[in-house]
Amino acid sequence: MASNLSVEELWKRLQDANKSKSLLKKHLTPNIYNELKNVKSKFGGTLADCIRSGCMNPESGVGIYASDPDAYTTFAAILDPVIKDYHKVDVLKHPKPDFGDINNLGFGDLDPSKEMIVSTRVRVGRSHASYGFPPVITKQDRIDMEKKTVNCLSKLEGELAGEYFPLTGMTKETQKKLTDDHFLFNDSDRFLREAGGYNDWPIGRGIYFNHAKNFLVWVNEEDHLRFISMQKGGNLGEVYSRLVKAVKALEKSGLEFARKENLGYLTFCPSNLGTTLRASVHIKIPKLSASPEFKAFCDRYHIQARGIHGEHTESVGGVYDISNKRRLGLTEIQAVQEMRRGVEAVIDREKELSHKKKKFPFSLFSK
Numbered sequence: 001m002a003s004n005l006s007v008e009e010l011w012k013r014l015q016d017a018n019k020s021k022s023l024l025k026k027h028l029t030p031n032i033y034n035e036l037k038n039v040k041s042k043f044g045g046t047l048a049d050c051i052r053s054g055c056m057n058p059e060s061g062v063g064i065y066a067s068d069p070d071a072y073t074t075f076a077a078i079l080d081p082v083i084k085d086y087h088k089v090d091v092l093k094h095p096k097p098d099f100g101d102i103n104n105l106g107f108g109d110l111d112p113s114k115e116m117i118v119s120t121r122v123r124v125g126r127s128h129a130s131y132g133f134p135p136v137i138t139k140q141d142r143i144d145m146e147k148k149t150v151n152c153l154s155k156l157e158g159e160l161a162g163e164y165f166p167l168t169g170m171t172k173e174t175q176k177k178l179t180d181d182h183f184l185f186n187d188s189d190r191f192l193r194e195a196g197g198y199n200d201w202p203i204g205r206g207i208y209f210n211h212a213k214n215f216l217v218w219v220n221e222e223d224h225l226r227f228i229s230m231q232k233g234g235n236l237g238e239v240y241s242r243l244v245k246a247v248k249a250l251e252k253s254g255l256e257f258a259r260k261e262n263l264g265y266l267t268f269c270p271s272n273l274g275t276t277l278r279a280s281v282h283i284k285i286p287k288l289s290a291s292p293e294f295k296a297f298c299d300r301y302h303i304q305a306r307g308i309h310g311e312h313t314e315s316v317g318g319v320y321d322i323s324n325k326r327r328l329g330l331t332e333i334q335a336v337q338e339m340r341r342g343v344e345a346v347i348d349r350e351k352e353l354s355h356k357k358k359k360f361p362f363s364l365f366s367k
């Protein structure tokens, strides 16, 4: 359960958190705090709803969530600077969606030798335009959203056709197996918990699979909806094309998604809005990841490295989750191309570093 501290108490905690490096700490000045502390969004969201997690967890990277789609307008005085800082843009503007021509992508398998990439995944998030986000919705809202979503998912055809599995009633063993296999989400993220993300867990949550288990939809995890395409190996072309087909089919199925002119599609966490697209590979990079250049290398290519059990987890055996970092101010196809370039560079660099190490004893012999 999230704490129920008042906005004044939360603000005090943030003031006391001298070591916090979160974007919330950096941008929530006394003036902005005073301007927003008694304001409410159209969905009844408050500043406390937005900053609760960041104040209770000063070690957060971002530290702020949007209470609902309207928070991006009502609380723009704090959300805008955080968004600019996270997405590294000076001006908040976002192009119209453009997924590119999936029949002519110009990329396919990023690792034809099958040596490095374990699996590839592309996801986007979507929010129902008429519902708030976790801090302001009720149990009934979640149940209603689930119903609406499942109704639309049942219209999917062809390779996207499948079945919905609610979390309520799912055995612990099935949940664990699906989570370990990287398909399902769980309730273990303490940042999300404090933001209200697990209120009434597991009611209203579930997962949809197509028959081949390479297209999934998460219902009421962090976002109302997450559309996910994934498969073993490095074929980004196949994974991305499947996702684009699914998004287009779901757009036609009667769901209305929350959007804002200058911010693109709106999500619970401001780090995800815009394209909302995260394209990732699980990739074996023991040499590069252990080298001091790793962080700067990722920054140069606008890519992010995570552990393989999701954000805020550690790497296992030199396998990392590498994905595009930027989601705002560029189109979907540009975001995926940025990830592709980054992953190709990672592969080249890992090979160079492995090669250097192997060559070393050779040069000893030749002296």
Ligand SMILES: Nc1ncnc2c1ncn2[C@@H]1O[C@H](COP(=O)(O)OP(=O)(O)OP(=O)(O)O)[C@@H](O)[C@H]1O
Pocket: 119, 120, 121, 123, 179, 181, 182, 183, 184, 222, 230, 272, 278, 280, 281, 282, 306, 308, 309, 310, 311, 321
């Ligand atoms: N390329 C990939 N191959 C296999 N599984 C993946 C891949 N990328 C992510 N996953 C899995 O997806 C699950 C969710 O990961 P994670 O929470 O980091 O990302 P996300 O769903 O994009 O959301 P967010 O960025 O909001 O945290 C985890 O089980 C993770 O291991």
